Amino acid sequence: MSTETASTTHEDRGFLDRLLASPFLSDLLSNRLAILGLSLILLITLMGVLTRLAVFVGVLDFGTILDTQFAQPRKHPPCGNPTITGWLGSVGSCQHPFGTDAQRRDVFLRTMYGAWLALKYGTVTVAASTVLGVGLGTLAAYYGGWLDNVVMRTMDVLLSFPSLLLALAVVAIFGTGLWKAVIALTLVYTPRFARVVRGAALKVLEDEYVDATVALGARDWRVIVRHVLPNSLAPITVQSTLNFGLAVIDLAALSFLGFGATAGTPSWGWMLTKGVENGLINGLWWMSFFPGLFLALTVLGFNLLGDGMRDALDPRMQDAVD
Amino acid sequence: MISTRYVIKRLVLLIPVLFGVATLVFSILHLSPGNPATVIATQQADAAEIQRIEERLGLDDPIWVQYVRFMVEVVQFDLGESWVHNKGEPVTDILRWKFPITLQLAVLGQIAGIVFGIPIGIISAVKQDTITDHISRIGALTGISVPIFWSGPLIILLFAVHLDWFPTNGLLSNGPLPKITGVLLIDSIIKGDIVMFVDAAWHLFLPSMVIGIYSMALISRMMRSSMLEVVRQDYIRTARAKGQGEKITLLKHGLRNALIPVVTVIGIQFGSLLGGAVLTETVFNIRGIGMLLVDAITDGDYPVVQGIVLLFAVVFTMVNLFVDLTYTYLDPRIEQ
Amino acid sequence: MAPDTGLAAPVRRLATAAAAGVAVGLVAVGGLTLDGTLRGATETTFAFGALALGVGLLGWSGSVMAGRGIENMQRYMDTGSDWTESDSRRAMTRIIGFGVGVMFAASLATALL
Numbered sequence A: 001m002s003t004e005t006a007s008t009t010h011e012d013r014g015f016l017d018r019l020l021a022s023p024f025l026s027d028l029l030s031n032r033l034a035i036l037g038l039s040l041i042l043l044i045t046l047m048g049v050l051t052r053l054a055v056f057v058g059v060l061d062f063g064t065i066l067d068t069q070f071a072q073p074r075k076h077p078p079c080g081n082p083t084i085t086g087w088l089g090s091v092g093s094c095q096h097p098f099g100t101d102a103q104r105r106d107v108f109l110r111t112m113y114g115a116w117l118a119l120k121y122g123t124v125t126v127a128a129s130t131v132l133g134v135g136l137g138t139l140a141a142y143y144g145g146w147l148d149n150v151v152m153r154t155m156d157v158l159l160s161f162p163s164l165l166l167a168l169a170v171v172a173i174f175g176t177g178l179w180k181a182v183i184a185l186t187l188v189y190t191p192r193f194a195r196v197v198r199g200a201a202l203k204v205l206e207d208e209y210v211d212a213t214v215a216l217g218a219r220d221w222r223v224i225v226r227h228v229l230p231n232s233l234a235p236i237t238v239q240s241t242l243n244f245g246l247a248v249i250d251l252a253a254l255s256f257l258g259f260g261a262t263a264g265t266p267s268w269g270w271m272l273t274k275g276v277e278n279g280l281i282n283g284l285w286w287m288s289f290f291p292g293l294f295l296a297l298t299v300l301g302f303n304l305l306g307d308g309m310r311d312a313l314d315p316r317m318q319d320a321v322d
Numbered sequence B: 001m002i003s004t005r006y007v008i009k010r011l012v013l014l015i016p017v018l019f020g021v022a023t024l025v026f027s028i029l030h031l032s033p034g035n036p037a038t039v040i041a042t043q044q045a046d047a048a049e050i051q052r053i054e055e056r057l058g059l060d061d062p063i064w065v066q067y068v069r070f071m072v073e074v075v076q077f078d079l080g081e082s083w084v085h086n087k088g089e090p091v092t093d094i095l096r097w098k099f100p101i102t103l104q105l106a107v108l109g110q111i112a113g114i115v116f117g118i119p120i121g122i123i124s125a126v127k128q129d130t131i132t133d134h135i136s137r138i139g140a141l142t143g144i145s146v147p148i149f150w151s152g153p154l155i156i157l158l159f160a161v162h163l164d165w166f167p168t169n170g171l172l173s174n175g176p177l178p179k180i181t182g183v184l185l186i187d188s189i190i191k192g193d194i195v196m197f198v199d200a201a202w203h204l205f206l207p208s209m210v211i212g213i214y215s216m217a218l219i220s221r222m223m224r225s226s227m228l229e230v231v232r233q234d235y236i237r238t239a240r241a242k243g244q245g246e247k248i249t250l251l252k253h254g255l256r257n258a259l260i261p262v263v264t265v266i267g268i269q270f271g272s273l274l275g276g277a278v279l280t281e282t283v284f285n286i287r288g289i290g291m292l293l294v295d296a297i298t299d300g301d302y303p304v305v306q307g308i309v310l311l312f313a314v315v316f317t318m319v320n321l322f323v324d325l326t327y328t329y330l331d332p333r334i335e336q
Numbered sequence C: 001m002a003p004d005t006g007l008a009a010p011v012r013r014l015a016t017a018a019a020a021g022v023a024v025g026l027v028a029v030g031g032l033t034l035d036g037t038l039r040g041a042t043e044t045t046f047a048f049g050a051l052a053l054g055v056g057l058l059g060w061s062g063s064v065m066a067g068r069g070i071e072n073m074q075r076y077m078d079t080g081s082d083w084t085e086s087d088s089r090r091a092m093t094r095i096i097g098f099g100v101g102v103m104f105a106a107s108l109a110t111a112l113l
Helices: A015-021 A023-029 A032-057 A062-066 A084-090 A107-143 A145-160 A163-174 A178-206 A208-215 A220-256 A268-277 A286-313 B004-012 B014-031 B036-040 B047-057 B063-075 B091-126 B131-145 B148-162 B184-191 B194-232 B234-241 B246-268 B270-284 B289-299 B302-330 C008-034 C038-077 C085-112
Strands: none
Touching (some): A032 A286, A032 B131, A107 A178, A107 A220, A107 A268, A107 A286, A145 A178, A145 C038, A145 C085, A163 A178, A163 A220, A163 B014, A163 B302, A178 A220, A268 A286, A268 B148, A286 B131, B004 B302, B014 B063, B014 B302, B014 C038, B063 C038, B063 C085, B091 B194, B091 B246, B091 B270, B131 B194, B148 B194, B148 B270, B194 B246, B246 B270, B246 B302, B270 B289, B289 B302, B302 C038, C008 C085, C038 C085
8 A cells, every 4th residue: 555645635626626536436437347336326216216206296196106905905917927928028018017016006116116215224324334434433543542442343343243143133122123224234334334434544644744734733623524534535435335235135134034124115125025925936926026126236236336446446456467 | 283272272262252142142131122021921911920920030130140140041051941932942952953954054055155156266366357257256246236035036936936846945845854963964864864865955955055156256256356366476476487387376376375365254254154044044934043033033032032142153153263273274384 | 361471461451441331330320310210220231231241252252263364364365454363352351341340330239229
């Protein structure tokens, strides 16, 4: 790790200028996999936001998404054709492109709305653990000493637990429900952010420029806000991106095990569970196939982009073999 | 070589590990809302009945008395009795037969992950930035991104329902499990029952593959970056400069060193494999520790939860001891 | 398993942390009692102390157990992290001391009040 990159960061240049001038962005944009990931994320975001907007302005009846009141369940295959090949032939020209579920709700609309929920709960989880992690990480890096050691080593212990099992332990304490699952996962992810932020912050603090600022009498929080945070932004973003995928998949997993979303919620995890229960094996594949497909695509999108960002940040991995 | 004294020293460390886990379980138990007595009591129980149960469990004692008593019981391997699941059955008895089922699944999955993951990682590193590399990297990322609880049901649908090559769920086609060691594949060999062995392997194939895909994805990614890192290091360049063939150089010097971090990762991620087993068991309706854990948390059956957590800690410790011994084999320079 | 440097430093670390734990524990019991019953307050405080003790014990044994592996992995991977086994053990000693202190304070409160 050379210190040259860190010492070129002066505050008279705006953050955006620095970002555009850095090789990070061009490296990232030349990475086809990362672009693919970004496109997937944009697509899913568009899906979720548009559906939510449609419900909000009343174009779409929320009842058709949420309603559980239909008395007689009549499962409808996509476009009236129960086989996968048959579906491929007739998609686009029918009323229920993804079929209907056991309550005769349209799986397509529910899946679209599920995108909104995945993004909403994923964002809250990642944002909360980012804030907590940034707080703990900068605190540890800035003050050092025994505080640093105690905070970071505790984070290490938490990191060594398998994430799903740790989340289950937290759920056992706090109880079940989507928001409780968000709390559980926030606690599970915080250590990763704390670790990344501390590393980045230490690198900034080693920089002589910060020493000079401190000598001039700048306050602790000023140094942190003006120098440490802007320069740790890139690793934090990478971590957030990778964790977004994890958050989406883990929230769905908790729902699948019965500790997250509850009846009626059109979240992907819950739809998947219900779809499997209601007869995937009897050939009613569409109820769980579509929510799961979009779940997987979302996670893949975030993983592809996150991976690309990490490579762009750490270019030595690319020229490893010369 | 590995001294017995070293292994014993490591095993002694199990004591603080278990002590720590038991203490954590105790605190979780007392931080979680709800009165255990109401979990045990029947629906119609009145206040007096609940108080009797509280007294029987010692919930009215000062908390430090409860803590000491709890610790003494754990030390004696007395994990208590289940409150809900098979009410009254000792937890140790329940775990005795559930655990081998999960262990078998996790180990088979891990083996599948290693057998496929390491070669894929190596090929990906050797052919860096070629189409082969891209395909295997996308494959690995997809393996991590696709949730087990989606791929599992789809694999069941395709291979078990449509093609009818494998059974959809469970461990045996018919008859009760032979309870000798609890590990089905070993039990059937002991019994000399080839039909049962084949039947068990047939049932275990899909669930182990589902776990294995995830493990394979992780291992191949780690193997790739570790291999690239090692190749970058000086002694490989030196060896190459001396004129040895590219492939031989890689295999002779690179592989052994590249395996060291991979082995660590295999050890550390064995825990997530257990997490994966929880999901896989639910998908394939295999009544092992994973399904038991989910049921126990749902029902507030804390003695069972506690027993499972302690068991996981022991397994995790043992796996990492094994990993440590593997190092010594891979790199004799690491002194003990 | 005792380091050659003698026991003085770890014991001092443990004692300082325990003293801090007792102080925090007493304050916590006091604060929680204002908001509920004394019994509930001591139980919750004790449980939080146990949480710290549990994490500390696991971390301590974990770093002794896996420390060599992790240090090696970092040497090979050149990750630039500064994790060391002795640092980790030191931090965990503090957490163990703190947890025991909190638990002790909570027990003391039950016994005295």
